[in-house]
Every structure is written in structure tokens, then in C-alpha cells.
Amino acid sequence: MREIRIALTGNPNVGKTTLFNALTGSRQHVGNWPGVTVEKKTGRVSHNGYEIEVVDLPGTYSLTAYSADEVVARDYILEERPDVVVQVVDATNLERNLYLTTQVAELGVPMVIALNMADMAEAQGDTIDLARLSEFLEIPVVRTVGTRGEGLDTLLEAAIKEAATSPHHEHTIGYGDDVEATIAMLADALSTDIDLARRYPLRWLAVKLLEGDENVLDKVRGGPALARVESILSSIDSDEYEAMMADKRYEAISAILPQVRKANVRNMSPSDMLDRVVTDRYLGIPIFLALMWGTFQLTFTVAAPFMTMIEAAVGWLAEFVAGSIEPAWLASFLGDGIIGGVGAVVVFLPNIFILFLILAFLEDSGYLARAAFIMDRPLYALGLPGKAFIPMLVGFGCNVPAIMATRSIEGEKDRLLTILVNPFMSCSARLPVYILLAGTFFPEQAGSVVFFLYVLGIAVAIASAKLFRSTILPGEVSPFVMEMPPYRIPTAITSLRHMWSRGSMYIRKAGSIILIGVLVVWALASFPLGVEYGSAESFAGMIGHLLEPLVAPLGFDWKVAVALIFGFIAKEIVVGSLGVLYGTGEETLSSALLADPGLSAAAALALMVFVLLYTPCVAAIGVIRQETGSWKWAGFSVAYGLVVAWLLAFVVGHSAGLFLGGI
Amino acid sequence: MSDTAKLVYGAALGALYLVAGALHILVAVVGPIPGLDALPLTGDPLAGFVMLVVGAVFAAGARNLARDAGEDAIFVSVGVLLSVGFGLVELLALSAAGLDAYLLGGGAGWSVAGLVSPLLYLAVFGAAGYLAWGRKFLRGLSAA
Structure with a gap:
């Protein structure tokens, strides 16, 4: 069987990843490009006696080195020399897409064009003569519809044929x-x-x-x-x-x-009409906020029955282990440590998956690009580039890829600014803490409390950007240029795939870093030998009591102090640690927290604010160090986050205490 | 449906949502209001904010139609989509809470009376608009 390598290139939002998924199915591998943190996706497909490796290059508008994505894409084509470069072209926007074609063609590599979203162009009433386009460009052009898997065989055949054709000549533009x-x-x-x-x-x-x-x-x-x-x-x-x-x-x-x-020329398409409303000067931002509220309402409420089922399963397992395993320390290790700790985190899987599903739906529909557009004006006024909104949105999922996503921001100061404020965007790891505490102390308004926290995170990020821009990172903000993709009704398969791709990371974390974290907490809560589990005499108790004076003004006791320390490894561990320290799984943790006289509702609110804003997790700190090339900025991010978290938790906690009967 | 009918519809829904939203926020700030006990106001200020947004979109649509801005009632159409969308969010949230409380024994504070939520019953009027012309608008959007 012969082997060839295909590189997929194209502008952002042209359906490149959908086509990659359709071509390679489950035979995929995701990693990073050597030396940089831009995501590298590779997959394999067999076709007509050929074993084909497909490499999904980062989406770029050009091959000039304005951003790391562009450098990665062109370096791969020039230095790795794939057998064929397939450029995925959005058939509904040929002008912009063909600009990249002129640049790829100049590299003198074998090339095929996948004219994707052809169905949408046809639905608009546009007709494209593929044969003539191919003739003019001297490049094979294949009609594809990635979402339905149309044209894939023809595309692979064209790629195989092009790979076998030699010699190739450079396609040049005459520049005068x-x-x-x-x-x-x-x-x-x-x-x-x-x-x-x-x-x-x-x-x-x-x-x-x-x-x-x-x-x-x-x-x-x-x-x-x-x-x-x-x-x-x-x-x-x-x-x-x-x-x-x-x-x-x-x-x-x-x-x-x-x-x-x-092209079918009309006065105004339904897509343009919809844009008039959702990007309206006055209504655009309120509509965005309302949609975010709906997102968190669903995240919190629809997940509830699934959480109850997982809680029941975890509770049954913990009870089974406690009742049937000897010696007692092993039962404690398995029951309190592993099941209590990891179970307390796993129970939030439904929330994470529902949040990612809704975000995938909004992204795939084309709405999030509009959200970036409407947020450009306030962001620009506050010293952030409009492009910063995309990494900030990605930060709702995980700050690590979000910080990597700042590579698309051209200005070095703009990029650094966006990296420094990104940890304030509430990542999914913090969601279990909110759901536990909001559901326990504010059951009637839990969705709104979670929404408030997300908005607070955005507000702190923007305020910090304004502060940094006027002090440590002065300068002009880069202008915002972004294309609005047409609206689409997302397919269930595509949205579910996106949900799984992001949500499965949470499962992997639960089985690795979170497991290790809760085991360390269990060990600290169990030793020295002979002390009561999780008591003030245990190592955990000693550490907690040492730190308690620092967090006491916020209404937190030593158990919370210990949980926050371990949340530094990964934010989910805050819940797992509380589960371990209170000697419960998540099933009874709510009751234990409510019964704890040392934790009031106002203190719970302060704790949520603290978890939202305090130091980024270890992985995020590592990425900040890598992306800024300096421990100085990573250290600054940790210190600044801690100070802001303490101050705001104090203000919010004591303000709420005035209404809720004290902190 | 004629533009005049859409204008009246948009103005009526706009007023209903704006009043309901304002009352929601008022109850959240000052507590239960005598005389309004019969209205199912949850006192969630953010739900009130969402109703104000939907109301403002409807109202803007009615105003534009009154001025004959020549935009094919787009704001009212989006108002319909938002009304139905948030109605579905409320329905899913209440159904999930009911399922959790009655079938699985989890959750707390769920009652059938909670189903009479403004976001839900106002969405019934939104659904009427959706059936009248909103579907056609959505189909046009997905084909674009």
C-alpha cells in the first residue's frame, strides 16, 4: 500500500475541520506543533490502495508571518513538503478565499482546491463553473460539502492524482x-x-x-x-x-x-437582516448577555437529573466499598480518597458537557463571531483588541487553549494584555465549585448566581486590561478585522463532536491530575498515624490552620484554606478536597456545608468569587510562561490574581453579609 | 400576516415583556409587592433582565414598522425567535427540575405552580408569531 501525505489549509471558518473529521473519522491524533503550542491535528484514511495521512493546518487568511498560525502553516508546507496541499475554500466567499490560493500557489507545491459549502452557495442562487475555475487556476477543483461528507472520494482521488503528477510549476501572479x-x-x-x-x-x-x-x-x-x-x-x-x-x-x-x-445579487439576505438586530448598537450586547444567561440556566438545570443519577451511583459505590473492604485504612483510602474525591468532581460532567454543547451550537451557528464584533467597541475603548474576545470566549472552556489562541493577535502588547486577563474568564474547571455552592446556598437563584460570576469575571478582565494599558503596557490597540461567517443551522453531529472534543479533556483530568490531587489531600487528612481523619490535628489541618488567618476575614475556615491550596493544581480539586475534608462524597457534601456553622451563605458567595479570580491553575501558569517567554509575567499573573481575588471576595462577601445576615 | 398586524403584535408583546421584566426586577429589589401576589414573579433579577431585552427587541420592531423603515419586520421576527428560545429554556429547566424532584428524589422547591412562569407563558404568544411567519424567516436564514 502506497503512502502519501495531504495538508489541509484554508481560511478560518471554511469548514476545514469538518472536512478533516469527515475524511479521517476516528483515526485522529491531536498534539502540538513542535516548539509552539498551536494545535496539530493529524488523521489517516485509506483510499484505493493508498494510506493517506491528513494534516489539518491552522486556519489562516494569508501566508505572511503576521501570526504564529500563519508561520506554522507555511513552514509545514515549505519544510515538511507534503505530497499535496488541499486548500479548503468557502464557496460562498470566493474573493477572500482565493487570496490565500494565490499565496499557496506561489509556494510551487502540488495543490487541490476543495470548494466547500458548495450547497450553501447554490442555496444562495450562486453557480460556480468548477471546470473553468480549475482551468484558470491550473489547479484541480472539487465540489465538497463537509457536513454531509459529499465529494470526499473525488477529493481524495484528485489529491492522489496530483501527488503522482510531476513536474509541478509555480503559479505566479504578475506584480507589474x-x-x-x-x-x-x-x-x-x-x-x-x-x-x-x-x-x-x-x-x-x-x-x-x-x-x-x-x-x-x-x-x-x-x-x-x-x-x-x-x-x-x-x-x-x-x-x-x-x-x-x-x-x-x-x-x-x-x-x-x-x-x-x-452570483445571485439580492438587496439583503436573511443573514444580513439578522445581523442588523444582533449587532445593533444598543441591543447587541443585551441580547448577547441574555443568551449567556440562557446558556447557564440550561447548564445548571438540565444537568440536575443526570447529576442526581451520578451522585446515586457514586454514593452506592462509596457505601459498598466502606461496607465490604478491610482493613479500615484501605476502605478509607478507596472510599474517602478516591471515590469521595474523584466522585465529587465526576458528578459535574453533565454540566460541563451541556455547557460545551451550547457553546458549540452558538459557535457553529455563526453567532459567536457576531458576539466578538459587538464586543469590539467596548473592548477597544478599554484597551483590548476586538480579537481578544475569541480567546476570552475560549477561556470559558479552558484557559490553557485560550492563552494559546492569543497567537492570532498581531500586536505583542495586545497579546500580552490578553494573556494576562484571560485567567479571569471563568473556565469549566471552576463550574463545579459554583454549582456546588450556588446549588447549596442559593438553590432558587443558582443559575443567576453562576451567570453573575461569569459576568464578574469578564468585568474584572476588562477592568484589569484598562489598568494594565494605562500603566505597565501602554500603547495603541490594533484595529479589529474579522469576517462574519454566514449563519448556519448547526448539525447535531458536528456540535456533539465539538462538545466531546472539549468535554473529554475534563474526563482525562479527572482520571489523572485530579485523582493525584485528591489522593494527596487524603494522605494529608489521614496522617500522622492515629489522628482522626480530616481533623485539625492532621497534616491538612495543620496547613489549614497555618493559612486560616489569611482567609478568615473572607469568612473561610481551615478546610476551605486547604481546598484552595489544592485548587492551585486544578480548580476542580477544590470540590474534591472539600469532599475529602468533610469526609463525604458530593452526595452529602451539600448537607455538610449547610450544616457547617463556619460557612455562611455570604462566605459561600465570597468563596465563589475567590475561586473565580485567584491564581490560574498550574497548567495555565505553565502556558503563560511559555507564551510570554518569561517567569516574570507568570509570577505577576499569580500575584495579581491573588490580590484581586482577596479584595473582591472581601467586598462581595461583606456586602452580601449585610443582606444575608453576616459573613 | 400584514405589516400592520406585525406592528400591533410587536407592540403588544413588547409591552407585555417590558412590564413583566420590570416587575420581576422590582420584586427582586424591594421584595413581594402587595396586590401582585397572584402574579408568578420569581424575583430573579436576571430573568427580569432577559424579559426586558426581549421586550426591547419587540418594541424596536414595532417602532421601525411604525416608521416604515422598510426592513420586513426583522426586529419583530428576532423577537419571536428570542421569545420562543427563552420559553424553551424555561420549559427545559422546569421539566428537568421536575424530573429530578419527582422521579429521582433530588432537588428541592419544585412545584407545578412554578410552571406558570412569565418566560414560559409569554412564549406562548411568541410561538403564535413563530407559527404565523417565524418559521419562514428561520428557513430563509438556514438556506442563506
Whole structure:
């Protein structure tokens, strides 16, 4: 069986990942690109005697090194040399998508175009002549509908055929006499660098140098061509050249499109009409907040019966272990430690999955892109770029990928600012704490309490951004450019797949870091030998009592102090630790918390605020260190979070205490 | 349905949602109001906020239709979708709470009377609009 490698490239939101999933099914592997934290997805598919490896490259609008995603995508194509590059093109937006085509084609690699979302273009009344488009571009074009798996076989056959065809020639855009003369001079200079010339197409290098691409200039540095290249570049205005070259690319696209596409022109599509409401100057943000409220209402309430079932199962298991296992320490280890601790966390799986399902639905429908648009104005006014909203939304799931997602933000200060405020976005790991405490102390308004916490997190993030922008990170905010994808009715399969992809991470955490965390808490609560489990004389009690003075003003006792310490490893462990320290699983933890005279409703509210804002978890700190390249910023994030959490928990707790009868 | 009918419908639903939302928030702030005991107001200020938002969308639609802004009652159509959507959220939430309380023995404080929630019964009027023309709007959206 022959093997070939296909790289999938394309703009964001063109259905690239859907096509990747449809092609590779369950034969996928997710990791990171070497040296960077951009996600790398690979999968395999067999077709007509070929074993095909499919690599899903990050979505990019161009191949100029504006962001890490773009560098990863083009470096893979140039340095790993896949047998074929398949560019996924959104058939409803050919102009923008073909801009990337002109750049990929310049790399001189075998290429196939998957004209995706063809059904939507047809539903709009557009007709695209695939044969003529292929003829003009000199690239095979295949009609696909990723959501329904249409055109996949034809696409694979075209890719196999293209991989076997040789030689390939570079597809070039004519940039006009002046630019072409400079390209020729640069290419000539670059040809003196044998190593560079062997690895990269010289014309492409020259084009990128004219566009002021620092990443390419770095490749030239240290080589024999540098002096001549710098001399040529010093004689031109690279901004002007970049603009002229972009114009020429769009000119070429404009020349082709009328000959291959008949677009249905209407006054205003239903999608445009809907945008008038959801992006309305006055109603846009309230509608977004209302939808978020609905999301958390469903997350809290619909999960309740499922939680009850899991609670019952965990309770039965704990009882079974306690009653049938000897010696007593082993029963305690299994019952109080593993089942009590991990069970207290696992019980929140339904909430996590429902939240991710709703977020996937909103994202797949195209609404979240509108949410980013409407949030741009307030974010910009407060010193954050509009693009920061996407990492902030991703932060609702997990801050680790959210911090990685800041790589799409061009300005270094904008990016650092977004990284520093991201931990205030309430990740799903904090949800179990809210659900436990809100459900216990505020059963009638639990959904609204959780919503309040999410809004508080956003408010603190924005206020912190304003503070940082006016003090430690001064400067102008980058302008926001983002395309609005058309609205779609999400398919159940796609949304469920997204839900599983994000939610399964929580299950893996429960079986690894959370398990280890609760076992450490169990050991600290059980030793030294002979002390009562979880008592003040245990190691956990000693640590808790040592820290109690720091958290006593917030209404927390030593047990909460210990739980917060272990929440530093992963926020879910706060609940697991409380389950262990109160000697219960989640089933009776609510009752135990209510019965504890040391924890009032106001203190519970303060605890939720503290958990929302205090130090990021270990994984998030590691990623902050990696993305900022500095322990200084990671340390700053921890210290700032702790101070803000303490102050706000104090204010909220004591304010609530005025209405709820004291903290 | 004519634009005039949509205008009247939007204005009526807008007023109902705005009043219900305002009362909800009022009850949340000052506690039970004498004379309004018969109304099932939960006192959840955020549910009140959501009703105000839906009401504002309907009201904006009615105003635009009155001014003949030439936008095919888009705000009223979105109001209908929001009304039905939040009605479904409320229905799912109440059903799940009922299932949890009666079949599984979990939860607390659930009663049949709780089903008479403003977000739920106002959604019945929203559903009427959905059946009259909202479905067509949604189909047009998914085909776009």
C-alpha cells in the first residue's frame, strides 16, 4: 500500500475541520506543533490502495508571518513538503478565499482546491463553473460539502492524482514591471545562498522580503546573500510594495471570478437582516448577555437529573466499598480518597458537557463571531483588541487553549494584555465549585448566581486590561478585522463532536491530575498515624490552620484554606478536597456545608468569587510562561490574581453579609 | 400576516415583556409587592433582565414598522425567535427540575405552580408569531 501525505489549509471558518473529521473519522491524533503550542491535528484514511495521512493546518487568511498560525502553516508546507496541499475554500466567499490560493500557489507545491459549502452557495442562487475555475487556476477543483461528507472520494482521488503528477510549476501572479524587476534582483541575490535556494522557492522568498516579512529575513540572516538583500530592501518602501502586491492579487481574482461564477445579487439576505438586530448598537450586547444567561440556566438545570443519577451511583459505590473492604485504612483510602474525591468532581460532567454543547451550537451557528464584533467597541475603548474576545470566549472552556489562541493577535502588547486577563474568564474547571455552592446556598437563584460570576469575571478582565494599558503596557490597540461567517443551522453531529472534543479533556483530568490531587489531600487528612481523619490535628489541618488567618476575614475556615491550596493544581480539586475534608462524597457534601456553622451563605458567595479570580491553575501558569517567554509575567499573573481575588471576595462577601445576615 | 398586524403584535408583546421584566426586577429589589401576589414573579433579577431585552427587541420592531423603515419586520421576527428560545429554556429547566424532584428524589422547591412562569407563558404568544411567519424567516436564514 502506497503512502502519501495531504495538508489541509484554508481560511478560518471554511469548514476545514469538518472536512478533516469527515475524511479521517476516528483515526485522529491531536498534539502540538513542535516548539509552539498551536494545535496539530493529524488523521489517516485509506483510499484505493493508498494510506493517506491528513494534516489539518491552522486556519489562516494569508501566508505572511503576521501570526504564529500563519508561520506554522507555511513552514509545514515549505519544510515538511507534503505530497499535496488541499486548500479548503468557502464557496460562498470566493474573493477572500482565493487570496490565500494565490499565496499557496506561489509556494510551487502540488495543490487541490476543495470548494466547500458548495450547497450553501447554490442555496444562495450562486453557480460556480468548477471546470473553468480549475482551468484558470491550473489547479484541480472539487465540489465538497463537509457536513454531509459529499465529494470526499473525488477529493481524495484528485489529491492522489496530483501527488503522482510531476513536474509541478509555480503559479505566479504578475506584480507589474517595477515590482517584478525588484523580485528578479532579490531572487538573483538570494541564489548566492545555496542552502536557502535548495530549501525554498527563490521567487517566493523575494516576494515575502518585499512584503517586509521578518520571518523570511531571519532565514536570510547569517547567509552570503544578506548584504545584497539589505541593500535592495533599503532602497524601497516595503509597505507600499506590500499594498501594490495585494492589489495585484485581488486584480487577478477579480479578473477570474466573473468568468466562473454567476452570483445571485439580492438587496439583503436573511443573514444580513439578522445581523442588523444582533449587532445593533444598543441591543447587541443585551441580547448577547441574555443568551449567556440562557446558556447557564440550561447548564445548571438540565444537568440536575443526570447529576442526581451520578451522585446515586457514586454514593452506592462509596457505601459498598466502606461496607465490604478491610482493613479500615484501605476502605478509607478507596472510599474517602478516591471515590469521595474523584466522585465529587465526576458528578459535574453533565454540566460541563451541556455547557460545551451550547457553546458549540452558538459557535457553529455563526453567532459567536457576531458576539466578538459587538464586543469590539467596548473592548477597544478599554484597551483590548476586538480579537481578544475569541480567546476570552475560549477561556470559558479552558484557559490553557485560550492563552494559546492569543497567537492570532498581531500586536505583542495586545497579546500580552490578553494573556494576562484571560485567567479571569471563568473556565469549566471552576463550574463545579459554583454549582456546588450556588446549588447549596442559593438553590432558587443558582443559575443567576453562576451567570453573575461569569459576568464578574469578564468585568474584572476588562477592568484589569484598562489598568494594565494605562500603566505597565501602554500603547495603541490594533484595529479589529474579522469576517462574519454566514449563519448556519448547526448539525447535531458536528456540535456533539465539538462538545466531546472539549468535554473529554475534563474526563482525562479527572482520571489523572485530579485523582493525584485528591489522593494527596487524603494522605494529608489521614496522617500522622492515629489522628482522626480530616481533623485539625492532621497534616491538612495543620496547613489549614497555618493559612486560616489569611482567609478568615473572607469568612473561610481551615478546610476551605486547604481546598484552595489544592485548587492551585486544578480548580476542580477544590470540590474534591472539600469532599475529602468533610469526609463525604458530593452526595452529602451539600448537607455538610449547610450544616457547617463556619460557612455562611455570604462566605459561600465570597468563596465563589475567590475561586473565580485567584491564581490560574498550574497548567495555565505553565502556558503563560511559555507564551510570554518569561517567569516574570507568570509570577505577576499569580500575584495579581491573588490580590484581586482577596479584595473582591472581601467586598462581595461583606456586602452580601449585610443582606444575608453576616459573613 | 400584514405589516400592520406585525406592528400591533410587536407592540403588544413588547409591552407585555417590558412590564413583566420590570416587575420581576422590582420584586427582586424591594421584595413581594402587595396586590401582585397572584402574579408568578420569581424575583430573579436576571430573568427580569432577559424579559426586558426581549421586550426591547419587540418594541424596536414595532417602532421601525411604525416608521416604515422598510426592513420586513426583522426586529419583530428576532423577537419571536428570542421569545420562543427563552420559553424553551424555561420549559427545559422546569421539566428537568421536575424530573429530578419527582422521579429521582433530588432537588428541592419544585412545584407545578412554578410552571406558570412569565418566560414560559409569554412564549406562548411568541410561538403564535413563530407559527404565523417565524418559521419562514428561520428557513430563509438556514438556506442563506
